[in-house]
Amino acid sequence: MSHAPLNLPLKGGGPALGPRPEGRPAKRVGWGLRHRAREQVEPRPGTFCATLPLSGGGLRWGLLFALLIPALALAQTPYVQDEWKYGTRQDGTQLHYCVDERDPDLPVARKIGAAIAGALLLEGKEHTVGEDWSGEDIDQIYQVLLETCDVFLGFKLIADVYPEWLTITRGYYRGSYVLVTANADWKSLADVPLSQVIGGTIGTSADIRLMQYLESLKPAERWTHFPVASDETALQDVADGKLAAALVWGPSFWALQKANADFAKLRIIALKPLPPSTMDVGAVLLARETFLRANLDQAIAALSGDGTIEGILKGFGFPATPVR
Amino acid sequence: MSRCSLKSWLLAATLLAGLTAPGLAQQQPNAEPISTAVKDFKPVTADMLLKPDPADWLMWRRTYDGWGYSPLDQINKGNIKNLQVAWSWSLTPGATETTPLVHNGVLYIFNYADKVQALNAATGDLIWQYTRALPAKLVAEGGNPLAKRSMAIYQDKLFVATSDAHIVALDAATGKVAWDHTTADWTKGWRYTSGPVIAHGKLIQGMTGCGNAEPGGCFITGHDVNTGEELWRVWTIAHPGDPNDGTWNGIPLESRFGSSAWVPGSYDPELNTVYYGTGQPYPWIAEMRGTLPKKEGAQNNALYSDSTLAIDPDTGKLKWYHQYLENDTWDLDYVYERILVDLPFNGETRKALVTTGKLGIIEAIDRVNGQWLWAKETVPQNVVEKFDPKTGEKTIRASAVPHIGQTTVNCPADPGSRGWPATAYSPKTQLLYLPLNEFCSNTTPLPLDPGQAYTGGGRATFARTTVPNSDGNIGRVDAFKLADRTPAWTHRQRAPETGAMLPTGGGVVFTGTWDRYFRAFDDTTGQVLWEVRTNNAVNGFPITYSVNGKQYVAVATGNGSSQMKALATLTPEIGSPDGGSVLWVFALPDK
Numbered sequence: 056m057s058h059a060p061l062n063l064p065l066k067g068g069g070p071a072l073g074p075r076p077e078g079r080p081a082k083r084v085g086w087g088l089r090h091r092a093r094e095q096v097e098p099r100p101g102t103f104c105a106t107l108p109l110s111g112g113g114l115r116w117g118l119l120f121a122l123l124i125p126a127l128a129l130a131q132t133p134y135v136q137d138e139w140k141y142g143t144r145q146d147g148t149q150l151h152y153c154v155d156e157r158d159p160d161l162p163v164a165r166k167i168g169a170a171i172a173g174a175l176l177l178e179g180k181e182h183t184v185g186e187d188w189s190g191e192d193i194d195q196i197y198q199v200l201l202e203t204c205d206v207f208l209g210f211k212l213i214a215d216v217y218p219e220w221l222t223i224t225r226g227y228y229r230g231s232y233v234l235v236t237a238n239a240d241w242k243s244l245a246d247v248p249l250s251q252v253i254g255g256t257i258g259t260s261a262d263i264r265l266m267q268y269l270e271s272l273k274p275a276e277r278w279t280h281f282p283v284a285s286d287e288t289a290l291q292d293v294a295d296g297k298l299a300a301a302l303v304w305g306p307s308f309w310a311l312q313k314a315n316a317d318f319a320k321l322r323i324i325a326l327k328p329l330p331p332s333t334m335d336v337g338a339v340l341l342a343r344e345t346f347l348r349a350n351l352d353q354a355i356a357a358l359s360g361d362g363t364i365e366g367i368l369k370g371f372g373f374p375a376t377p378v379r
Numbered sequence: 380m381s382r383c384s385l386k387s388w389l390l391a392a393t394l395l396a397g398l399t400a401p402g403l404a405q406q407q408p409n410a411e412p413i414s415t416a417v418k419d420f421k422p423v424t425a426d427m428l429l430k431p432d433p434a435d436w437l438m439w440r441r442t443y444d445g446w447g448y449s450p451l452d453q454i455n456k457g458n459i460k461n462l463q464v465a466w467s468w469s470l471t472p473g474a475t476e477t478t479p480l481v482h483n484g485v486l487y488i489f490n491y492a493d494k495v496q497a498l499n500a501a502t503g504d505l506i507w508q509y510t511r512a513l514p515a516k517l518v519a520e521g522g523n524p525l526a527k528r529s530m531a532i533y534q535d536k537l538f539v540a541t542s543d544a545h546i547v548a549l550d551a552a553t554g555k556v557a558w559d560h561t562t563a564d565w566t567k568g569w570r571y572t573s574g575p576v577i578a579h580g581k582l583i584q585g586m587t588g589c590g591n592a593e594p595g596g597c598f599i600t601g602h603d604v605n606t607g608e609e610l611w612r613v614w615t616i617a618h619p620g621d622p623n624d625g626t627w628n629g630i631p632l633e634s635r636f637g638s639s640a641w642v643p644g645s646y647d648p649e650l651n652t653v654y655y656g657t658g659q660p661y662p663w664i665a666e667m668r669g670t671l672p673k674k675e676g677a678q679n680n681a682l683y684s685d686s687t688l689a690i691d692p693d694t695g696k697l698k699w700y701h702q703y704l705e706n707d708t709w710d711l712d713y714v715y716e717r718i719l720v721d722l723p724f725n726g727e728t729r730k731a732l733v734t735t736g737k738l739g740i741i742e743a744i745d746r747v748n749g750q751w752l753w754a755k756e757t758v759p760q761n762v763v764e765k766f767d768p769k770t771g772e773k774t775i776r777a778s779a780v781p782h783i784g785q786t787t788v789n790c791p792a793d794p795g796s797r798g799w800p801a802t803a804y805s806p807k808t809q810l811l812y813l814p815l816n817e818f819c820s821n822t823t824p825l826p827l828d829p830g831q832a833y834t835g836g837g838r839a840t841f842a843r844t845t846v847p848n849s850d851g852n853i854g855r856v857d858a859f860k861l862a863d864r865t866p867a868w869t870h871r872q873r874a875p876e877t878g879a880m881l882p883t884g885g886g887v888v889f890t891g892t893w894d895r896y897f898r899a900f901d902d903t904t905g906q907v908l909w910e911v912r913t914n915n916a917v918n919g920f921p922i923t924y925s926v927n928g929k930q931y932v933a934v935a936t937g938n939g940s941s942q943m944k945a946l947a948t949l950t951p952e953i954g955s956p957d958g959g960s961v962l963w964v965f966a967l968p969d970k
Contacts, residue, residue: 186516195520216825257634258667260826263783266666274675281634282669284594288633297631 150177152338153204155185159286159310160228160336163375164208166367167227167358171206171338174354174363180204196221200341206351212335213260222342224351226335227364228375232261233308233323236300237293243325244300249278251299254289257282261302261332268329287311290318300324302332305374335378417497417506420552421483422535428577429648433884434925436481439529439574440801441922444719445645447803448882449923453930455885458967459899459909465931465966466503468496472958474526475937476572476799478920479962482532482551486924486933488962489574492518492525493542497554501926503964507554513542517565523941524588528799528920529574529643531582533604540571540584546607560607562586562600578646578653578692580604585640589615590661594633599640599655599688601695611695615640615657617682628670628679636668637661638684642799645717647730647746652698653690654719654732654746658712660684663793664824665708666783680705685713687732689749701749703736704773708781709762709822710793711737716801718811722861724752733861735802737795738762739815741859742771755864757857758796758817759846762789781822792820792843798942800890801920805882808902809862812888814876815855817846818949843948853949854892856880858905868905874953875946877918878934889932891917893943894953897934897963913963916955918943932965 152168154161165181172179182203196207197220212226234244241247255262262282269277281298283289286307292298294317305323312318326332337355340348355378358364364377423437431437433450440447454462470477473491480487486500493511498504518525524542531538536548536557543565548557563569563586570588577583582602589597596616600609615638617623627635637660644655660681665671670679685704690697703713713736722731722743732746739758744751751771756763764776779789794816802813821842845853854876858867878891887899887908897917898910919935937960938944947953 194522198519198521213826215823258662258826263667263824263826267783270672279629279674280669281630282667283634284636292633 148178149180150175151180151182151204153182153184153199153207155209156183157185158209159306160209160373163367163371163373167364168208170358170363170367171351171354174357175350196339205347206338206340208338210337210339212337220342221339222348223339224337224348225355226337226378227355227359228368229333229335229378230375231305232259232302232332233305234300234302234326235290235293235308235321236324237320238299241324243327245328247278247299249276252279252281253300254281254283254292254298255302256286256289257284260334264332265302265329290321293321294318309374415506417485417552420535423482423532425580428533436479436922436924437532439478439643440716443646443648445716446718447801447880448805450884451923451925451930452884454887454932454967456887456901456908459887461967462909462965463968465964467964468498468503468962470935470937470960470962472960473521474523474939475919475935475960476526476528476940477935478529479922479933480530480532481922481924484926487530487537489527489530489539491960495539495549500924500931509549509554511541517542524570524572527572527574531575531577533577538575538582540574542570544569544571546575546584546602548607558607560602572641573643576643576646576653577604579651581610581692583644583653583692585655587639587641589639590636594636596635596638597640599690601692613688613690613695613697615683623682626678626680626682629674629677630669634669639714642714642716645719647719650747651691653692654717655688655690656714656717656734657684657686657688658714659707659710663708663710664781665706667824670706671708687717687734687744699749701744701751703742709789711762711795715799718804719746720804720861733811735797735813737791737797739791739796741811753864757813758791758815758855760790760796781824783824786821786823788819789822790819790846792818794942794945800877800918801879803880803882805902807884809860810858810867810902811861812880812882813857813859814878814880814890815857816853816875816946817849817855818853819844819846843945845949853946856890856900870900870905874950877916877943877946879920881921881923883923889921891934893947893950893955895955914961915959916943929966933962935960935962937961
């Protein structure tokens with residue numbers, strides 16, 4: 056439909072919100088800039104702008120500020136009922152970070168969030184959101200960032216998909232899409248007979264690349280391909296024999312295989328002849344929080360460089376690598 | 380305590396409760412109405428629905444044929460300059476797309492987030508109020524899913540489709556819940572954004588939000604009006620066993636999504652047939668959902684998306700269907716109102732069904748059998764290259780089909796050259812009135828990468844832009860003569876059209892715009908006869924009614940509609956307030 060707002064799935068949509076914590080101290084930097092953005096809201100034709108370039112740790116703050124001004128002046132924020140009621144967090148000693156309880160990397164995200172707060176010499180305040188979430192609307196993220204947290208972990212770095220009021224940090228880990236099968240003999244996609252049906256989680260970067268690859272082949276040389284609703288559905292279809300193999304997000308397979316005995320028999324085979332399909336994962340925050348953004352990037356770079364993130368990933372046996 | 384003083388105390392307590400209850404009503408599950416009851420409520424009979432009193436507005440488009448026309452003529456071309464505010468009523472802030480109903484001097488209004496009120500239609504005084512205790516998570520997420528375009532009234536009940544996918548019957552006199560039926564699980568994404576239709580004594584309701592939380596598409600259900608019991612269900616996507624199961628390019632039911640029925644249908648009592656429209660398949664990009672490229676030997680038109688479904692209201696039997704747009708890959712719904720009107724065609728009179736999809740193409744089919752009759756374009760569009768003059772089959776312009784890895788220009792953009800604000804037909808002028816907008820989209824398919832269940836409709840950026848060589852005007856009202864298929868007049872303006880059309884027996888046509896104007900046109904010339912600047916964008920369905928011989932015109936305003944916000948990106952210099960939903964009621968001054 057649709058009548059519905061554009062759905063920006065990103066990480067499975069925005070979290071459901073709980074009541075605002077009582078008396079919560081807060082840290083909110085860039086307040087002056089925030090007001091400027093609100094007063095100069097000027098929507099432009101088109102819904103989204105490109106994701107801001109990753110700054111790494113080296114960009115000077117002043118340069119970043121100058122680069123961001125035009126974009127922020129144009130940023131049309133979502134409609135939030137009674138937005139005025141969301142005050143400004145004034146306490147500069149804490150970092151409120153959100154994690155989504157539905158994310159497969161939840162335990163990893165919690166550790167990384169705490170590590171980032173520590174690297175910034177701030178007290179980390181974790182907020183778990185996502186319970187009973189029903190929709191998939193990027194606008195919800197705007198509200199949760201107003202109401203609950205400074206930064207929201209677990210978003211994939213995909214070009215051109217984030218609205219202009221949102222920005223994403225540099226990635227803190229790099230995950231892969233994996234091809235999963237129940238067949239014990241196949242070593243790669245190339246071994247799967249063309250008579251078999253393969254699947255992929257609908258609309259993912261990896262599934263799109265798979266479809267592009269299939270379209271490049273002659274019809275007689277293509278596998279039959281079904282888009283599937285979710286990673287879990289795709290894995291269930293493989294376990295049930297409906298699909299010979301399915302392309303899913305590696306961290307999802309990691310989490311779901313632990314949670315579902317049906318998936319114990321499933322294993323990863325190589326994507327060949329497809330190239331590897333990787334994706335960096337970072338955190339989102341309001342685009343106007345330029346100072347915080349720069350500091351988060353520096354903290355993530357430092358944690359990647361000193362082995363902290365690698366240690367977290369290895370500690371969980373998590374299928375990802377730090378982004379160097 | 381004497382009997383008399385006890386009664387006085389009870390009365391005082393009741394009144395106090397009435398005064399304080401609004402706050403309580405928002406906290407308590409299915410809170411009781413806060414005040415009084417409708418005096419001498421007269422049940423709405425089947426005959427009243429068939430031939431409604433001109434004073435009333437008993438259903439979404441007033442009559443079963445979906446015309447949205449009122450014969451009232453007290454307010455007319457000669458005196459409309461004197462039209463003034465009779466009363467107004469603040470509504471719950473939020474997405475506001477509502478249609479008031481009026482029966483016997485009582486106006487019923489749905490507020491954002493499922494508050495229903497009965498008001499004295501002449502004075503605006505509150506009679507009762509019902510506030511549904513929605514799940515807190517749903518309220519927190521907010522947005523369009525908490526708006527409803529319509530309700531229905533029949534016998535002694537007011538029927539409301541709720542944001543948490545229930546159908547609720549309220550006692551129309553008191554606001555008390557008569558029954559509450561759960562149709563679907565809102566946590567899976569299902570929701571209602573419009574209300575039901577009462578047809579042949581059955582309640583008919585369309586479902587939306589049918590992403591892959593529960594694959595298999597949307598459905599239209601028939602219910603017992605006395606209990607809410609579901610009597611039948613028509614799936615809007617062909618399931619295994621359906622003769623059109625094979626129209627999905629070989630993908631299984633588990634991978635078929637969408638085809639929402641998010642706008643109420645029309646009803647032909649003579650044919651005892653309900654006509655519902657359906658939306659597009661999900662995700663919007665056909666390559667992404669697997670219906671492109673077309674597999675050898677397969678069909679990929681994705682039935683029953685973008686179609687008219689003709690349904691027997693008693694049994695739920697699908698009598699026939701007509702698909703307007705095969706394998707939609709642009710989000711170009713054909714879900715909107717079905718106007719039932721008998722029209723001349725090739726020397727005979729045909730029982731026609733006229734609808735206009737997001738493409739802005741007016742299309743007529745025979746409502747007896749679904750046979751295609753004719754089509755006429757209105758706004759600039761580049762998706763349909765030509766029509767087969769006999770079958771109506773559309774030839775799609777290949778360059779307008781979005782492909783992964785490319786950016787494609789398609790007109791109109793995804794919110795459509797017309798959205799949910801309804802067209803209307805006047806038997807007085809034999810003209811169809813259309814609220815239209817001219818714009819295009821640079822469409823780029825993008826990955827979802829959700830990591831979670833895909834529950835939404837999209838995945839593409841639709842960078843809205845003006846049509847080539849635009850003069851800057853986005854909004855447009857067209858009047859079109861259905862009998863001979865000729866344009867009558869066009870009014871164009873910078874501000875997007877955001878309101879539905881209301882033609883009346885007084886020779887005027889009401890509608891509204893993003894820049895807060897509520898406007899009346901001369902129904903034959905398009906001349907602006909009257910306009911008023913309201914508090915916010917006019918994006919409800921205007922109605923008219925009369926009480927004690929005095930005619931009123933009512934329309935809701937408010938920001939928050941997603942369609943409106945999408946249009947607004949084209950006119951950034953026109954701002955509207957974030958909040959402030961209001962029901963405005965106008966009338967001529969008393970002599």
